[in-house]
Amino acid sequence: MHAYPSIQTAEAQDLTALSTPHIQIKDLNVIIEGKRILKDINLSVPNNSITSIIGPSGCGKTTLLKTLNRLVDDTKGVEVSGSVLVNGEDIYAKDAEVTHIRKKMGLLSQKPFPLPMSIFDNIAYGPRIHGERDKKVLKHIVETQLRNVGLWEEVKDRLDASATRLSIGQQQRLCLARGLAVKPEIILGDESTSALDPLSTQTIENLLIELKKDYTIVLVTHILRQARRVSDYILFVYNGEAVEFGRTEDILLNPQNEITRQYVKGFIS
Amino acid sequence: MSNVKKRLLKEKLAKGAMQLSGMLITGCLFFIVGTILYKGLPYLSWEMISQTPQGGFYIGKDGGIFNAILGSLYLASVSTALATLIGVPISIYVHMYVKSGSFLERACKLLFDVLFGIPSIVYGAIAFSIMVWMGIRASLLGGIITITLLTIPIVVRTIDELLKTLPIDLKHVTFSLGSTRWETAKMFLRYIRPGIFTAVLLAFGRAIGDVAGVLLTTGFSDNLPKYIDEPAATLPLAIFFQLSSPIPEVQGRAYASALVLTFIILTIVICTHILASKQQKHKI
Numbered sequence: 087m088h089a090y091p092s093i094q095t096a097e098a099q100d101l102t103a104l105s106t107p108h109i110q111i112k113d114l115n116v117i118i119e120g121k122r123i124l125k126d127i128n129l130s131v132p133n134n135s136i137t138s139i140i141g142p143s144g145c146g147k148t149t150l151l152k153t154l155n156r157l158v159d160d161t162k163g164v165e166v167s168g169s170v171l172v173n174g175e176d177i178y179a180k181d182a183e184v185t186h187i188r189k190k191m192g193l194l195s196q197k198p199f200p201l202p203m204s205i206f207d208n209i210a211y212g213p214r215i216h217g218e219r220d221k222k223v224l225k226h227i228v229e230t231q232l233r234n235v236g237l238w239e240e241v242k243d244r245l246d247a248s249a250t251r252l253s254i255g256q257q258q259r260l261c262l263a264r265g266l267a268v269k270p271e272i273i274l275g276d277e278s279t280s281a282l283d284p285l286s287t288q289t290i291e292n293l294l295i296e297l298k299k300d301y302t303i304v305l306v307t308h309i310l311r312q313a314r315r316v317s318d319y320i321l322f323v324y325n326g327e328a329v330e331f332g333r334t335e336d337i338l339l340n341p342q343n344e345i346t347r348q349y350v351k352g353f354i355s
Numbered sequence: 356m357s358n359v360k361k362r363l364l365k366e367k368l369a370k371g372a373m374q375l376s377g378m379l380i381t382g383c384l385f386f387i388v389g390t391i392l393y394k395g396l397p398y399l400s401w402e403m404i405s406q407t408p409q410g411g412f413y414i415g416k417d418g419g420i421f422n423a424i425l426g427s428l429y430l431a432s433v434s435t436a437l438a439t440l441i442g443v444p445i446s447i448y449v450h451m452y453v454k455s456g457s458f459l460e461r462a463c464k465l466l467f468d469v470l471f472g473i474p475s476i477v478y479g480a481i482a483f484s485i486m487v488w489m490g491i492r493a494s495l496l497g498g499i500i501t502i503t504l505l506t507i508p509i510v511v512r513t514i515d516e517l518l519k520t521l522p523i524d525l526k527h528v529t530f531s532l533g534s535t536r537w538e539t540a541k542m543f544l545r546y547i548r549p550g551i552f553t554a555v556l557l558a559f560g561r562a563i564g565d566v567a568g569v570l571l572t573t574g575f576s577d578n579l580p581k582y583i584d585e586p587a588a589t590l591p592l593a594i595f596f597q598l599s600s601p602i603p604e605v606q607g608r609a610y611a612s613a614l615v616l617t618f619i620i621l622t623i624v625i626c627t628h629i630l631a632s633k634q635q636k637h638k639i
Binding site: 155157160162163185186188189191192193195197199201202203211212215216261264265268274 | 455456522528529530533534546
């Protein structure tokens with residue numbers, strides 16, 4: 087079954103041992119409607135760093151991301167086996183509380199998706215559902231998070247305006263702020279800049295680089311240059327298998343696996 | 356003929372067919388409204404709207420259809436309210452809680468499709484036989500229960516279609532912020548709120564216009580509907596009775612009654628549209 091050598095090469099194990107893994111994936115298999123989408127994935131995602139998942143379209147990278155916050159549960163005919171440990175706790179354990187797990191992971195999706203409410207309410211939505219009622223506290227959260235993503239100065243006078251009136255780049259920053267407002271530990275990005283213009287893309291990338299000191303970030307991207315710009319580690323996924331994992335420069339400049347080499351050199355896409 | 360010309364011809368044919376259908380239905384509508392206006396307007400009077408049938412009303416003497424107007428309004432509004440209160444949670448449950456693609460989901464959807472298609476006389480007949488068995492006579496309550504059952508599938512199917520149109524991203528956003536299914540469902544309801552008015556409108560239209568469902572269960576009465584356990588008059592039945600009369604005066608009143616019914620529905624449609632448009636403060 088294993089067409090590719092295991093990713094747990096001596097080197098890879100070395101570097102994950104250096105920092106504490108925040109997320110540990112063990113023998114993860116995902117089957118959707120009878121089709122094996124992910125095959126025996128083993129991976130340790132290091133703390134306070136950006137890990138990019140790269141690979142051709144349809145290789146399973148988005149599914150892999152969605153297994154991390156159990157959004158994959160919502161897919162029709164899905165079966166998941168294996169385990170995903172976050173801080174050592176298996177999120178696929180029988181007694182695991184899904185809403186609690188998801189709260190720990192902020193998701194930044196492909197297209198910004200503001201909720202049909204005001205800018206203020208978009209950010210306050212998360213804290214509110216988690217029980218925060220104090221208006222002063224909510225105001226403070228909204229301002230802090232909008233400042234975090236550099237949006238405060240642009241919107242402070244129209245917090246009551248509909249969030250959908252913002253430009254698409256602003257919307258994506260709003261979505262990031264909304265995710266941060268529920269105090270996650272991990273940020274998941276699913277091709278988060280693919281709908282944005284180059285300038286907004288740069289803003290989001292810089293934000294992510296800044297945020298990694300407080301968060302562990304996992305990004306799915308199909309843009310190799312983006313992976314090179316932002317990530318500390320890269321995982322290359324091909325046909326549902328984790329082919330190679332390592333430091334960004336190692337994967338891009340000196341890949342050990344032949345398929346990885348072909349992908350990063352642009353021979354396969 | 357060149358390819359471009361052929362495609363342009365097809366375009367013209369398709370457009371023409373669509374315009375023809377549009378004109379046909381608009382024409383029908385104008386014809387119907389025109390007929391009831393032409394035949395009914397001369398007989399429409401304040402007396403007819405504000406009075407109950409007096410002795411000899413059905414042979415062309417004094418009185419009006421106030422009893423039927425009130426009966427229909429009671430019946431339709433209570434049934435629609437109940438159907439919405441019961442139907443919306445059903446749709447939300449099937450959409451949010453039942454596993455997508457499961458046997459239960461398919462069974463629920465099939466069931467509501469079937470219920471949607473059952474003619475109202477069948478609902479009426481079944482309700483009637485249950486009422487006979489329980490010893491309840493035809494009454495406003497019997498009608499309300501029957502019409503509620505008749506309109507629940509309309510609400511469920513309409514809301515289900517609305518929920519299907521919601522982008523999957525919405526679910527992912529609320530879920531990834533740590534929302535429970537119920538909290539997500541509330542966000543869904545917020546999105547489809549203008550559409551819920553449409554569901555209510557469809558249900559109300561069906562409820563107020565139904566004859567067969569009320570024929571056996573509600574009965575008819577010349578008195579104002581005062582008690583829920585007494586028979587009550589409804590507009591469609593009043594129209595039916597008057598139209599069956601050979602007396603031209605009474606037939607004319609049937610058209611005037613139809614005019615009143617149409618006016619009520621028109622008012623409800625306009626109100627619903629105004630309410631629905633006010634609901635959408637923050638658009639998608």
